[in-house]
Amino acid sequence: MVSKSYLLEQKPPPSALKRIIDQDVIPAAxxxxxxxxxxxxxxxxxTREQPVVALGTALTTAFAASFVVRYLLRPRLA
Numbered sequence: 436m437v438s439k440s441y442l443l444e445q446k447p448p449p450s451a452l453k454r455i456i457d458q459d460v461i462p463a464a465x466x467x468x469x470x471x472x473x474x475x476x477x478x479x480x481x482t483r484e485q486p487v488v489a490l491g492t493a494l495t496t497a498f499a500a501s502f503v504v505r506y507l508l509r510p511r512l513a
Contacts, residue, residue: 475489475490
């Protein structure tokens with residue numbers, strides 16, 4: 436049986452880092468994931484493709500752009 440003293444005990448508050456992660460970082464990550472999902476849904480509806488195809492196309496394009504910037508344009512920028 437649970438005693439009254441157990442119910443009245445206060446747990447120590449969470450650390451500042453845990454509070455920041457719980458209140459700022461995790462909701463921002465969830466909102467970002469929802470935005471990406473919404474964008475993929477809109478693209479798949481407009482193009483009449485599967486969302487996986489749209490995601491693969493977007494990731495391939497992003498990889499190709501980062502490759503061009505990193506390896507082909509870098510000697511020119513320096």
